[in-house]
Amino acid sequence: MRFDKIKDKIKDLKLIGKGWRGRVYRGIYEGKDLAFKVASDPQFIPNIQKEGKILKIVNKEGIGGRLFLTGEDFIAYDFIEGKPLNEVINEKNGRIIISKLLKQARILDKSGINKEELHRPYKNVLVDKNLNVYLIDFERARMGKNIQNVNQFLQYILNEGYKYLPPFDKNKLIELAKEYKKNKTEENFKKILGLLGIED
Incomplete structure (x- = not known):
């Protein structure tokens, strides 16, 4: 699943951050207030996928934003109000x-x-x-x-x-x-x- 495929299903989608490897959006998806980190270029997809794998590990220890969804070119985790x-x-x-x-x-x-x-x-x-x-x-x-x-x-x-x-x-x-x-x-x-x- 690519970000473009679910983009239209995300309510109140806003760009909240832009980095070298990815863009970060905030929006409501399936009733959840989430942050979506999306690869800015296909070459950075492995970085995003690796981050998803690491979040799965550290989440078990109560560290990081709680991972909700991983896609081909994005990850989504609970938005942190901080x-x-x-x-x-x-x-x-x-x-x-x-x-x-x-x-x-x-x-x-x-x-x-x-x-x-x-x-x-x-x-x-x-x-x-x-x-x-x-x-x-x-x-x-x-x-x-x-x-x-x-x-x-x-x-x-x-x-x-x-x-x-x-x-x-x-x-x-x-x-x-x-x-x-x-x-x-x-x-x-x-x-x-x-x-x-x-x-x-």
């Missing part, structure tokens, strides 16, 4: 948001999926009014070895996110990050949480 991280995070909510993102990064590490871009999670993270966080844009994600979600997000914390957390020893965090990179155990992850003052 704003990009950089528009929402502040000194009052930062600790909660960073805690949730760090724990999702840990889940991805254990799942063997590298999200990419977690060192600059400005637009590929949405935050809703209840401070629930959603990772989006998995088209660049990959499965395999050398998974570095936690370490990438720690780069963000060291560069910018520290402003939203209680004071901590940056050199100690770098040391713990190196330990975790070598050995991604739950114990090493808990040491990171402890240093940052985040509850397990």
Whole structure:
């Protein structure tokens, strides 16, 4: 099934985003408020299909927009009523948001999926009014070895996110990050949480 085949059945269809590989629409289909990610060119169809496969995996862990439908050149998932991280995070909510993102990064590490871009999670993270966080844009994600979600997000914390957390020893965090990179155990992850003052 191609997007063109169902387009006329989608109510209130609007273009809400445009990227290099795809366009994102919002509309009502079969009673559901959905986001449709459509390949902008046939050469990018494999990227869209891969994103659908990865969403199926991470959805089981409560991560990402919930996948509703996959087509030949598109995927459709529950529309997320949220704003990009950089528009929402502040000194009052930062600790909660960073805690949730760090724990999702840990889940991805254990799942063997590298999200990419977690060192600059400005637009590929949405935050809703209840401070629930959603990772989006998995088209660049990959499965395999050398998974570095936690370490990438720690780069963000060291560069910018520290402003939203209680004071901590940056050199100690770098040391713990190196330990975790070598050995991604739950114990090493808990040491990171402890240093940052985040509850397990």
